Amino acid sequence: MTKDFKRPDGRKINELRKITAKVGVVPNADGSAMFAFGDTVAIAAVYGPKKMHPQHSQNPEKGTLRCSYNMLSFSVTERIRPGPSRRSMEISKVTEWALEPVVMIDDFKANVVDVHINILQANASTRCAGINAAAMALAHAGIPMKSLVTSVSIGKLDKQLVTDLIKEEEDWEEGEGPTDIPITLTGDGKISHIQLDGKIGRKQLEEAVELAREAGKQIHAAQEKALKEVGEKK
Amino acid sequence: MIETSNLTAERIKEYLKQGKRFDGRKLDEFRNLIIETGISKKAEGSARVKLGNTEVIVGVKMDVGAPYPDSQDKGNLMVTAEFLPLSSPRFEPGPPSFDSIELARVIDRGIRESKFIELEKLCIKEGEKVWTVFIDIYSINEDGNLLDAAGIGAIAALKSAKIPKYDEEKEKTIFGEWTDKHVPLSKEVPISLTVHKIGNSLIVDPTREEEDISETRITIASSDGTIYSMQKGNSKELSVEEFKEILNIIEKTERKISTAIEKSLK
Numbered sequence: 001m002t003k004d005f006k007r008p009d010g011r012k013i014n015e016l017r018k019i020t021a022k023v024g025v026v027p028n029a030d031g032s033a034m035f036a037f038g039d040t041v042a043i044a045a046v047y048g049p050k051k052m053h054p055q056h057s058q059n060p061e062k063g064t065l066r067c068s069y070n071m072l073s074f075s076v077t078e079r080i081r082p083g084p085s086r087r088s089m090e091i092s093k094v095t096e097w098a099l100e101p102v103v104m105i106d107d108f109k110a111n112v113v114d115v116h117i118n119i120l121q122a123n124a125s126t127r128c129a130g131i132n133a134a135a136m137a138l139a140h141a142g143i144p145m146k147s148l149v150t151s152v153s154i155g156k157l158d159k160q161l162v163t164d165l166i167k168e169e170e171d172w173e174e175g176e177g178p179t180d181i182p183i184t185l186t187g188d189g190k191i192s193h194i195q196l197d198g199k200i201g202r203k204q205l206e207e208a209v210e211l212a213r214e215a216g217k218q219i220h221a222a223q224e225k226a227l228k229e230v231g232e233k234k
Numbered sequence: 235m236i237e238t239s240n241l242t243a244e245r246i247k248e249y250l251k252q253g254k255r256f257d258g259r260k261l262d263e264f265r266n267l268i269i270e271t272g273i274s275k276k277a278e279g280s281a282r283v284k285l286g287n288t289e290v291i292v293g294v295k296m297d298v299g300a301p302y303p304d305s306q307d308k309g310n311l312m313v314t315a316e317f318l319p320l321s322s323p324r325f326e327p328g329p330p331s332f333d334s335i336e337l338a339r340v341i342d343r344g345i346r347e348s349k350f351i352e353l354e355k356l357c358i359k360e361g362e363k364v365w366t367v368f369i370d371i372y373s374i375n376e377d378g379n380l381l382d383a384a385g386i387g388a389i390a391a392l393k394s395a396k397i398p399k400y401d402e403e404k405e406k407t408i409f410g411e412w413t414d415k416h417v418p419l420s421k422e423v424p425i426s427l428t429v430h431k432i433g434n435s436l437i438v439d440p441t442r443e444e445e446d447i448s449e450t451r452i453t454i455a456s457s458d459g460t461i462y463s464m465q466k467g468n469s470k471e472l473s474v475e476e477f478k479e480i481l482n483i484i485e486k487t488e489r490k491i492s493t494a495i496e497k498s499l500k
Contacts, residue, residue, distance in 0.1 A: 078303075086335050093332060097450075100469030181464075190471035194452070196464035197347050202481050205461060209474055 021226040031141025035133035044133035046141040063108030098193035147187020150216035183212035238446035271394035279395025287377035292387035309356025310366040313342035322376035344455025348424035348462040385426030
């Protein structure tokens with residue numbers, strides 16, 4: 001059944017949308033990047049390390065990574081009210097958790113590295129695109145890192161696992177419906193972020209992690225290529 | 235007092251390496267679980283859950299309102315959580331903390347994704363009138379693992395909840411009077427449980443001290459081995475092997491806790 005499964009946009013089950021990755025999209029920032037899965041477009045800008053404000057948030061023992069995730073009001077069909085929501089606050093935090101294992105900022109005591117992620121256009125998998133962009137922007141800013149991270153949403157549509165969900169698949173109505181599993185992996189293949197909504201058994205969940213690893217290779221290649229291009233320009 | 239000292243942290247880790255905990259529990263053992271329902275006369279359903287010294291109360295209230303645009307023929311579900319300043323010296327009055335927002339969202343997703351509440355049965359008139367189920371969670375005493383206590387409390391409160399009377403003519407809910415009808419619930423009960431990683435050890439149901447030094451956690455809502463929602467919290471990464479081991483622990487614990495819930499709700 002795997003072979004015959006038809007996705008709404010005709011992709012193969014383990015095929016990512018076209019990846020677009022670009023570094024240096026915000027000249028003011030210390031580092032910045034754009035990452036897109038098809039028409040899901042995220043940009044990220046890094047400012048810092050810089051002294052943490054407000055002062056009471058400073059950690060005298062080590063540096064702090066602070067991420068903010070925001071969707072533009074017109075990034076989806078029905079306008080979103082601008083400003084933070086419970087959802088965006090959670091995604092901001094989850095993004096921080098996804099990146100913290102690879103950034104090495106312990107020595108930047110009392111300092112903060114700010115990562116601002118904005119979703120310009122959304123067709124599902126926005127947090128994953130945001131995390132991928134953020135990893136590139138951090139590298140572009142010269143923040144010491146163990147590796148990049150790669151993030152992708154693995155989906156289960158009825159009983160079929162697929163890679164990189166689009167909105168139409170997120171709202172899958174047939175059979176067991178949709179399951180959305182955003183997964184972020186570090187360079188050494190460890191899980192720094194995983195969430196899940198839907199319905200799935202253990203065996204398939206383990207397969208989903210495997211699919212994320214496979215997709216991660218392509219995402220990593222795109223990130224690396226974009227970062228190298230910028231390096232050559234300098 | 236407010237933070238766990240490095241000295242205590244080191245000691246906890248040493249103990250865990252030998253498979254021991256300060257309170258004598260095994261790594262995969264919960265504290266004593268006490269569930270009490272019907273603790274509020276005003277709520278549609280309510281429960282008090284104690285996990286050792288941790289205590290939460292959960293109330294279910296219902297009201298009739300308009301459906302969401304994307305679910306015209308379904309009732310609504312809203313989960314909120316408040317970490318009351320009375321329950322810990324760490325909690326302060328003011329806008330909701332990130333932790334309380336995350337907790338409410340994690341519990342919401344477990345209930346929503348498992349379709350535990352049959353929301354389609356809570357539609358009165360498609361596109362116009364549906365029941366909204368509010369699940370409100372309050373901490374009364376915080377000693378670690380509010381997450382799991384809240385999840386158990388939400389299930390218990392929902393199971394005990396009855397639908398209020400509704401005046402069709404006046405289009406008003408008659409608060410304080412209830413029908414005989416329970417909130418429509420599915421047979422699969424999603425239990426939301428968390429496994430924490432400290433050093434190389436995986437534990438369940440941490441005390442405050444243990445939770446303080448937890449490096450990462452995974453919360454999973456599941457029923458009979460089927461997983462409905464998951465959230466990884468905190469920044470330490472997990473190897474795939476550790477992840478699989480966590481799934482093992484969740485599967486075993488879920489069986490134990492669901493039996494305990496069934497027993498105490500009889």
